[in-house]
Structures are given as C-alpha cells and as structure tokens.
Amino acid sequence: xxxxxxxxxxxxxxxxxxxxxxxxxxxxxxxxxxxxxxxxxxxxxxxxxxxxxxxxxxxxxxxxxxxxxxxxxxxxxxxxxxxxxxxxxxxxxxxxxxxxxxxxxxxxxxxxxxxxxxxxxxxxxxxxxxxxxxxxxxxxxxxxxxxxxxxxxxxxxxxxxxxxxxxxxxxxxxxxxxxxxxxxxxxxxxxxxxxxxxxxxxxxxxxxxxxxxxxxxxxxxxxxxxxxxxxxxxxxxxx
Amino acid sequence: xxxxxxxxxxxxxxxxxxxxxxxxxxxxxxxxxxxxxxxxxxxxxxxxxxxxxxxxxxxxxxxxxxxxxxxxxxxxxxxxxxxxxxxxxxxxxxxxxxxxxxxxxxxxxxxxxxxxxxxxxxxxxxxxxxxxxxxxxxxxxxxxxxxxxxxxxxxxxxxxxxxxxxxxxxxxxxxxxxxxxxxx
Ligand code: SF4
Ligand code: SF4
Ligand code: FES
Numbered sequence: 001x002x003x004x005x006x007x008x009x010x011x012x013x014x015x016x017x018x019x020x021x022x023x024x025x026x027x028x029x030x031x032x033x034x035x036x037x038x039x040x041x042x043x044x045x046x047x048x049x050x051x052x053x054x055x056x057x058x059x060x061x062x063x064x065x066x067x068x069x070x071x072x073x074x075x076x077x078x079x080x081x082x083x084x085x086x087x088x089x090x091x092x093x094x095x096x097x098x099x100x101x102x103x104x105x106x107x108x109x110x111x112x113x114x115x116x117x118x119x120x121x122x123x124x125x126x127x128x129x130x131x132x133x134x135x136x137x138x139x140x141x142x143x144x145x146x147x148x149x150x151x152x153x154x155x156x157x158x159x160x161x162x163x164x165x166x167x168x169x170x171x172x173x174x175x176x177x178x179x180x181x182x183x184x185x186x187x188x189x190x191x192x193x194x195x196x197x198x199x200x201x202x203x204x205x206x207x208x209x210x211x212x213x214x215x216x217x218x219x220x221x222x223x224x225x226x227x228x229x230x231x232x233x234x235x236x237x238x239x
Numbered sequence: 240x241x242x243x244x245x246x247x248x249x250x251x252x253x254x255x256x257x258x259x260x261x262x263x264x265x266x267x268x269x270x271x272x273x274x275x276x277x278x279x280x281x282x283x284x285x286x287x288x289x290x291x292x293x294x295x296x297x298x299x300x301x302x303x304x305x306x307x308x309x310x311x312x313x314x315x316x317x318x319x320x321x322x323x324x325x326x327x328x329x330x331x332x333x334x335x336x337x338x339x340x341x342x343x344x345x346x347x348x349x350x351x352x353x354x355x356x357x358x359x360x361x362x363x364x365x366x367x368x369x370x371x372x373x374x375x376x377x378x379x380x381x382x383x384x385x386x387x388x389x390x391x392x393x394x395x396x397x398x399x400x401x402x403x404x405x406x407x408x409x410x411x412x413x414x415x416x417x418x419x420x421x422x423x
Contacts, residue, residue, distance in 0.1 A: 096337075096340060098327075098333070098334065098336075098337065099327070099393070099422035099423045100327055100333065100334070100393030100422070100423045101334070101423075102423070105422070105423040106423065111422055114422065115417065115420060115421070115422075118420070120330070120388075120389040120390070120391050120420065121324065121330045121331070121379075121381060121386075121389040121391070122331065125382065126331060126332065126336070126339070126379075128336065128339035128340045128376070129340065130340045130341070131340070216423070222418070222421075223417070223418060225417055
C-alpha cells in the first residue's frame with residue numbers, strides 16, 4: 001500500500017499523495033486552481049474561498065481540503081467560475097481599489113484574478129469604506145484601503161518571522177489588520193526583510209521608495225495571466 | 240458615398256479628465272479609417288453640443304459627479320443603441336470617486352474653507368446657479384443607466400478602444416485579448 005492514489009480533476013486522472021490538499025495535488029499535475037489567501041510557504045487559512053472547487057459533489061476550499069482516493073473534482077466548471085467571479089468582485093467593492101495609481105498594479109494578485117476571470121466591471125455597488133493609511137514606519141507603509149484580509153501577513157509574522165507584528169481585530173465588516181502595538185507600525189519591530197512584508201498579495205503592505213520600479217509592460221501580469229507558471233501555457237487567454 | 244449611410248458614434252466626457260478621449264485620438268492613422276466608417280454625432284471631438292440623430296454607439300468617459308453629468312448620460316442612453324463605459328472613471332468612479340469615502344460637506348469645507356492653502360475671506364463655498372449641483376457622491380455610469388459594455392483602463396489603450404469599436408460597428412461580439420483588458 002503506497003501513499004499515492006488517483007483523483008480526477010475536470011475529467012483528468014492525476015496522482016495525489018496522502019497529506020496533499022486538492023490544490024497542491026492539482027498544482028503538481030500542472031492544473032491551476034485560482035487562490036488568494038493561500039501561500040505555499042504558509043499554513044493554509046481557508047478564508048478567501050477563491051480556491052473553491054466541487055469535490056465529490058460538495059463545494060469546499062481546495063487549499064484546506066485533503067485529497068482522497070478517487071475524489072472527483074470540478075475546477076473549470078461554470079458554477080465554480082461564477083462563485084469565484086462573485087468573490088473577486090466582492091473583494092474589489094469591499095475595499096477602495098484605485099488600480100490606476102496603485103504601486104502594486106501589474107503585480108497584484110487580486111487584480112490578476114480579475115483579469116483572468118474577465119472582470120470588466122462590478123455588479124455590486126462599491127462600499128467606499130473609510131480606511132486608514134499607516135506611513136509612520138521609515139521603510140514600510142500599510143494602506144488598509146487595499147487590504148483583502150487574506151491573513152498572509154498575520155501568518156507570516158507569527159509563523160516565519162516569529163514576531164506577531166500583524167493580527168486581526170474586530171469582526172464582520174469591521175474586521176481589519178492591526179499591528180501589535182497600541183500605536184502605529186513605527187512602534188513595532190517589523191523589518192523590511194520580514195516575510196510578512198513580502199507576502200501581501202495586494203498593495204496593502206508596501207516597501208517605501210520602490211513604487212512603479214517596473215514600467216508598464218514589464219510587470220508580472222502585463223502579458224501573462226496569473227496561474228500561467230502552474231499551467232505552463234503560453235498565456236494566451238481570451239477574456 | 241452619402242454620409243447618412245454611415246453609423247453614428249457619439250462621445251462625452253462626464254467626471255473624467257479627457258484622457259480616454261486622448262486615447263481614442265491615439266489610434267493614429269486609423270482615425271482616417273474611422274472617419275471613413277462612422278460619422279461623429281454629439282462629441283467634444285466636433286464640438287456638437289446636442290444630438291443630431293440616433294447613434295449606433297455612445298462612448299462614455301467619466302462617472303457622474305454632478306446633476307449635469309446625469310442629464311447628459313440619460314440623453315446618451317436615449318440616443319444610442321449601444322452604450323460603452325470607457326475607462327475606470329465611467330466603470331467605478333475612478334479618481335473623482337476618492338471623495339466617496341468622505342462626506343460631501345467635509346470635502347467642500349476642506350477645499351474652500353479649511354484647506355492649508357485656501358484664501359477665501361468671504362468664507363463662501365461656490366454656489367452660483369450656473370454651477371451644476373454636486374451629487375452626494377460620484378456614481379459610476381452603470382449605477383445611473385444601463386451600460387452594454389465596459390472597457391477598463393486608465394485610459395484604455397487606443398488598441399482596446401479601436402478593437403471594441405470596430406467589433407461593435409460590424410455587429411460582432413467584443414472579445415479582447417488578455418493584453419488589452421487592464422485596470423490601469
Ligand atoms: S491592491 Fe491590486 S486591486 Fe487594489 S488598487 Fe492595488 S492593484 Fe488594484
Ligand atoms: S495587509 Fe496584505 S497580507 Fe495582510 S491581510 Fe491585508 S491583504 Fe493580506
Ligand atoms: S486560497 Fe483557499 S480559501 Fe483562500
């Protein structure tokens with residue numbers, strides 16, 4: 001009895017090993033499952049739901065759900081695609097995302113998910129919440145307008161940096177990332193080289209003085225859709 | 240060729256910066272081809288302030304930040320078969336919508352009374368009846384009228400606008416390659 005077994009993703013049989021999540025098994029087989037809060041170097045969080053698939057007839061988050069022998073998974077499925085598009089839209093309207101002047105534009109994972117899913121406008125009204133910017137630290141700024149509450153910074157600071165600089169406070173629509181200090185970022189021991197600073201998928205935690213270094217056309221997602229590195233394709237995608 | 244046989248295109252800039260119109264002009268030599276295949280109706284390009292007739296396509300730049308924007312947008316909806324939101328401001332409010340996180344009175348007070356560089360001894364916020372009334376917030380075009388297509392970008396590239404316009408004028412579906420759909 002080996003630890004290796006077969007699961008089926010969109011009609012294709014792939015190998016999975018015990019302990020792998022659906023997302024990891026699919027990725028190893030060159031199948032991209034869109035994701036946002038997931039980061040390969042951090043413990044799964046399962047909060048954004050972008051990686052939702054249908055496994056054995058039930059929806060689940062593929063970044064947390066272990067692969068099981070003979071599992072039937074739907075990933076490129078109209079219903080699943082529709083859920084993901086709605087989730088991406090909601091992330092846009094819940095914050096204040098002004099891509100035209102955002103330093104992360106072109107390399108932002110939320111934006112790239114929008115591109116990949118052909119999002120041109122949102123059906124939901126924008127909430128335009130009033131949020132803070134913390135620019136007190138000499139090297140790092142936090143713009144809460146763009147935070148998608150993925151928890152990557154929280155996990156990275158706690159589990160990799162061993163500092164617990166970032167944490168979640170409040171609940172529901174009030175939920176936000178706060179720093180482990182009753183004041184601002186400058187009062188913490190966060191460093192530019194911390195994992196927590198590098199893993200933010202959007203333009204919420206940014207190193208200072210590095211904005212717009214890559215010109216338009218030379219940025220990560222200008223020509224290649226997010227997920228291309230997993231799929232190994234040429235990046236041609238009609239939207 | 241009698242000019243009446245050409246489909247008409249109308250354009251307007253609401254709460255926008257004219258950047259999207261600049262991008263339209265950026266189609267370079269293709270503008271000659273465009274002049275061959277369409278006739279411009281109401282547009283800042285020919286300075287027609289009123290509609291001359293019914294149009295095939297209306298291009299909307301900018302969202303609605305004041306009363307007048309709403310009137311113009313509704314007029315476009317009435318006169319155009321297909322209405323296209325061109326650019327981030329029409330699509331989600333864009334830069335003008337940054338004020339949506341702040342109360343309108345607070346905005347006006349900061350701009351005309353309390354701002355650090357304001358000189359306004361009369362202490363009066365501009366209120367001439369000639370000035371269109373500001374809306375409580377900036378609305379994207381599809382919150383005000385039905386919009387048929389959205390071309391994102393700040394501005395959308397000339398190629399994006401051209402590809403979409405040619406498709407619409409030839410009754411083809413607008414299907415743009417990955418490179419031409421960007422939010423910046
Ligand atoms: S964080 Fe991403 S989606 Fe948000 S404004 Fe910046 S580029 Fe756009
Ligand atoms: S600041 Fe960035 S990494 Fe942290 S929760 Fe917000 S989006 Fe995620
Ligand atoms: S990536 Fe799985 S829930 Fe966010």
